[in-house]
Every structure is written in structure tokens, then in C-alpha cells.
Amino acid sequence: QVQLVQSGAEVKKPGASVKVSCKASGFPFTTYFFHWVRQAPGQGLEWMGIINPTDVTTTYAQKFQGRVTMTSDTSTTTVYMELSNLTSEDTAVYYCVRAGFDPWGQGTLVTVSS
């Protein structure tokens, strides 16, 4: 079936980087863009950016420019989101989402703590 499966929870120290993966299955990977959305504990949803996995073109929210990198691997039908220079404010669940906003991955909790 159509699904996105993300990598597991991460705990990072301030200043570190995290890379979250999202493996797609059940549909033609290269015919869809992918979004990344995050949600801090008890907070709302925040769009981070979008990637075209075919040519790896990206558009990032200005808030994350310079800190986020979205990549893809068509051979494994996987997209990645790397966020650098982490602070406690980056503690959140990170979701990958197929264009059209369905389906969503199950989410990856990233905790930033010293």
C-alpha cells in the first residue's frame, strides 16, 4: 500500500545535526514531490520545505534557510531531511508528506537536550 516510513527517534545535543529519512513505497517515487512538516510538543504544524526527488530541487521556508538540507535517493525511494545547528527549539516531531498532503509518514521525534 501507499506509505511513508520514517527513521526512528533521535536525541541530539545542542549544536549537533540530525538527518531523518523517509522511505516511500506503493507508488511511483519520482512522480511526486515531498514536503517536510514539523510539530513542536503541544504546538501546531510548521511547514519546512519541499523537494523534487527527481532533480533534487528544493524550496525551503526562510526560517530554515541555511540550516536545512533536503535530499533524495531514487535508488532506495528515500527522501532525507537534515537540520543542523540544533537548539532546544528544534525539539519536535518531524513528518515527511507526499505532495497532495497524503499520506504522511508516522513522524520522527527529535529531542535536543544537553
Next chain:
Amino acid sequence: DIQMTQSPSTLSASVGARVNITCRASQTIDTWLAWYQQKPGKAPKLLIYKTSYLEIGVPSRFSGSLSGTEFTLTISSLQPDDFAIYYCQQYNSYPYTFGQGTRLEIK
């Protein structure tokens, strides 16, 4: 960035009631608006896209509309499974932005 303002923040209603959740955009977004339902510990679920199109598999008691500049999500007859948080989202222009959410509680 386009700001999305949802109201109310919290809504208490009974099973069987009809409820409306509204969303306004700070700039024109045409009809590029989606609605999501989120339950605790789960990813959001797409309910409605392009203002009024029901996602496949979503019950017909959910509907979306636009009047003037106000977008509305209507649940015609609340069911126990509907108590959750609802978000609107504009996808007219980057960065895509979400409303702050409406918590729908059992009265």
C-alpha cells in the same frame, strides 16, 4: 508569509451536533486550502483539499466551503471519533502555512 487565522481555538460540542470551524487568510489564496484532523500521537489526516473537495474515504458529514474570504469546515453531525484537533492550511504560495488549530472537545 501568509498568516492563517482559525477560530475558535477550542470548541465544545455534543455528539450529533453540527459544528463550524473557520479560517481566514491574510492574503488571497484562491481556493488553495486544505483541512486536516489530528488525534493525539498521530500524524495529521487530510480531510478536504481545494476548499471543498472531500478526500477519498473521509465521511460525507465533513464538508468545506468558502464565503467571501472566510473558509469553513463543517461537521454536520458529530460522531465520537471526530473529537480531535483540526488545522487549516494554505498551499497557494510558499511557505505553506497552517492555522493554529481548533481543539474539538466533547461537551
